[in-house]
Amino acid sequence: MGTVPFLCLVLVSALTFSFTSSTSLNLSMGSSLSVENTELMSPDAVFSAGFFPVGENAFCFGIWFSEPPTSTRNITVVWIANRDMPVNGQRSKITLHKDGNLVLYDIDRYTVWSSNTVSNSSAHLHLRDTGNLVLLAADGLVLWESFASPTDTLLPQQALTRNTKLVSSRSLTNYSSGFYSFYFDNDNTLRLLYDGPEVSSIYWPDPWLLSWQAGRSTYNNSRIATFDSLGNFSSSDNFIVWTIDYGAKLQRIFKMDVDGNLRGYSRKGQGDAWSVSWEAILQPCKIHGICGANSYCSYIPSSGRKCSCLPGYEMISKTDWSYGCHPAGFDLSCKSSPEEVFGFVHLPHIEMFGYDYAVYPNFTLDQCKSLCLHLCNCTAFHHKFGNGQYQCYPKAQLRNGYRTPGFDGDLYLKLPKALLNATSKDGNNMCSNKLTSQLDRRYNKGNPNGSIEFMLKFASGLGGLEVVCIFIVWFFVTRRTSGGQQDSELELLAQGYLQAATGFRRFTYSELKKATEGFKEEIGRGGGGTVYKGILSDQRVAAIKQLNAANQGEAECLAEVSLIGKLYHMNLIEMWGYCVEDKHRLLVYEYMEHGSLAKNLSSNVLDWKKRYEIALGTAKGLAYLHEECLEWVLHCDVKPQNILLDSDYNPKVADFGLSKLLNRGELSSSNFSTIRGTRGYMAPEWVHNMPITSKVDVYSYGIVVLEMLTGTNPTECNVQCVEGGGETQKKMMIEWVMERMNGEFPNAENKMGAENEKGKLEILVEVALQCIEDDRDARPSMSRVVEMLLHHEL
């Protein structure tokens, strides 16, 4: 359809512009719309209602945005009448009967859906400018409206109520009801639910949080949520969000997406692509049910999430991960002597949420193994340190699997002994979410030469070697050699990433000026700019970094913003927003109560326990950067000034992604070793012009740990000691450390409780020395460091 001529030719004079542009049409009693020939249009032509194709000769009656035209099949559908029963392409119709009932018929007058309304006056069907399809009585009374029965999309002013919910589609091409829904629960709280064929569970807000912990109120039972065209979504349970582009009057929708994420989308004009302006779940692997049973999800920012079967298991459906994996020809059923038949495969950092038999506190690994061997239904167990002891969690089912370096527990998978050498079977990014494909389309708008998208793919394909730095060089080079075209492309890219993040918003300069009371209180100053303390309009205390504007183009700023926004970890500094306005470039971060590690180190307030925790937390943050992102993000400037401490002295790594963009003035050629890092913390690779890998961060981390141990900034030590090379360097370093550790400790030992923590101290020294090995292959990975620190094992 689409290009099909309109029945209503009353307004033919208007057709000079375009065949659909200025037509509106009401359906009166006794008339019908059919698949072949008609659709309704809202008076402003933004929405259409009618039949649209959902498959071979299959149609649904629904409402969609008129642009792009239906013939492209890329329409944005906002409502469907009985999505689960598409009708035949011929002789199906929707009729407004004389008794006031609106009925959708399939071929042979088979009723697929009806409005169940009655009216003896003359009613008519009308599509309003809001996208609401209404059945109006003669007196203007609304007998029925599509807003009262949403499908998977909310429009501005359309309320989600106690009686309605958004249900995702089954897939991108199948509009049938899927497994994910957004609804008001019995406790008046908005939630996201996975309701799969075998199990169901709530995954948002985080299921282990009580409502009030998630910032929700359970008291108001009016159960109503709406949003406006400026991007303010608010609900009676106190859940309020502003989209990143809040304030602009745009076309907007909130949609329960097929991948289980709730997203806000916006676009400027009718034909533009939609961009994500908010999403509920930052870490898409946390969405339940995506990879099915016996598998786990890993997340790669450049390509989305990926499912993999656990070792020994294989995929059930070759095309649909929601079916998960099943045992590849073995069974775990009861055996008389399980010790002889089964063993365990150790899988670090894999979380399997839920489905525990029970928790067994104070269980050693061997006790836990024995327990699981003898529990016939035990498929695996978690062995996890918490509350000062190891705890054992035998699992009845393996679901909601998620591999993340941030998870401290280890999974031990029970398998027949013959299969203990099995490895995970990876999927080829089949779960990669819709967002990625949308971004692809956006990039193509720009100059295809020098596409960043290509760089990204290239990067992840190579496993992330040298990528960031090359990326940056490329970035500068291209920026210098080309003009505005590149800028707008970068901006598109940046926005693309930005969209993927949530909690973000764009601030105006005057807002931030007000928040900082005219940039009054300076709390830090670095190469890239000055940091001020500010209080946002919602009372949150923020650190607002004003970048040196002269160096910072809009696209660069957005690129930086996007990089940070994409990454979320408790040991990485969180970004709340940004401002790009004329010459002004500002970034809004969470405020860190205790400033930088550098400052607190010099003031000697940190005892050994805290120092250990800081070393561990920093390692976790870096491990996340390196591994979750497949080495895509190297920090390249790890130093105490970039490790910030919150009110509990939890460390958060700051400034990743930023420094490389700021130091561009120093960049003279593609010799990037001159632009990265800080003297004293830089790995020998920089000096020797060797490939830059994540091990440069490991090296810098090692130096930071040494600094925490000795209280001395290694840059103050003999220059050769850090930047020489070879065995002598290491010897001198060890000597230097030992000197300070044994005798003249710069800090009074007793005061800092060093005596009690001797074991931990030794581990820190050992870790630090391994990290600063000259040979980068001899250095441990960041996640290995986390393991060593967690388990005190070396």
Ligand SMILES: *[C@@H]1O[C@H](CO)[C@@H](O)[C@H](O)[C@H]1NC(C)=O
């Ligand atoms: C269609 O219905 C709307 C709302 O009831 C009314 O304002 C408009 O005049 C009608 N248009 C036509 C062409 O009947």
Ligand SMILES: *[C@@H]1O[C@H](CO)[C@@H](O)[C@H](O)[C@H]1NC(C)=O
């Ligand atoms: C529709 O979208 C797909 C990708 O989803 C794209 O490949 C195709 O070109 C689009 N078609 C039109 C006509 O825009």
Ligand SMILES: *[C@@H]1O[C@H](CO)[C@@H](O)[C@H](O)[C@H]1NC(C)=O
């Ligand atoms: C329909 O007609 C009946 C009686 O003929 C009347 O009682 C009723 O109020 C009418 N309903 C409407 C919606 O006009």
Ligand SMILES: *[C@@H]1O[C@H](CO)[C@@H](O)[C@H](O)[C@H]1NC(C)=O
């Ligand atoms: C769409 O999904 C439903 C529910 O899973 C299924 O019954 C139906 O066959 C699917 N339709 C198509 C065209 O694949």
Ligand SMILES: *[C@@H]1O[C@H](CO)[C@@H](O)[C@H](O)[C@H]1NC(C)=O
């Ligand atoms: C957002 O909407 C809610 C409810 O409509 C309103 O109370 C609130 O003031 C709005 N916030 C902003 C910033 O407009």
Ligand SMILES: *[C@@H]1O[C@H](CO)[C@@H](O)[C@H](O)[C@H]1NC(C)=O
């Ligand atoms: C409950 O929420 C609704 C909608 O947000 C609001 O209008 C109403 O005032 C609230 N009631 C109470 C008692 O807070």
Ligand SMILES: *[C@@H]1O[C@H](CO)[C@@H](O)[C@H](O)[C@H]1NC(C)=O
């Ligand atoms: C844990 O178990 C060991 C030996 O089984 C016991 O000595 C220790 O006191 C237990 N610890 C706690 C906290 O219960």
Ligand SMILES: *[C@@H]1O[C@H](CO)[C@@H](O)[C@H](O)[C@H]1NC(C)=O
């Ligand atoms: C083990 O699983 C089987 C089937 O999955 C079930 O019938 C049985 O009750 C389970 N046993 C225990 C102890 O949970």
Ligand SMILES: *[C@@H]1O[C@H](CO)[C@@H](O)[C@H](O)[C@H]1NC(C)=O
């Ligand atoms: C598993 O691998 C190890 C070494 O890689 C080998 O010695 C052992 O025989 C293998 N076991 C099985 C059951 O294949």
Ligand SMILES: *[C@@H]1O[C@H](CO)[C@@H](O)[C@H](O)[C@H]1NC(C)=O
């Ligand atoms: C891309 O580069 C090729 C060769 O380097 C050139 O022929 C082509 O015109 C370029 N395309 C655009 C859109 O600049």
Ligand SMILES: *[C@@H]1O[C@H](CO)[C@@H](O)[C@H](O)[C@H]1NC(C)=O
């Ligand atoms: C850590 O350093 C910050 C910044 O200098 C300072 O405000 C804070 O008080 C220090 N912490 C302690 C416990 O002294």
Ligand SMILES: *[C@@H]1O[C@H](CO)[C@@H](O)[C@H](O)[C@H]1NC(C)=O
């Ligand atoms: C990069 O810089 C180093 C020292 O700063 C120099 O030795 C080396 O030759 C330079 N490499 C290139 C490719 O310019």
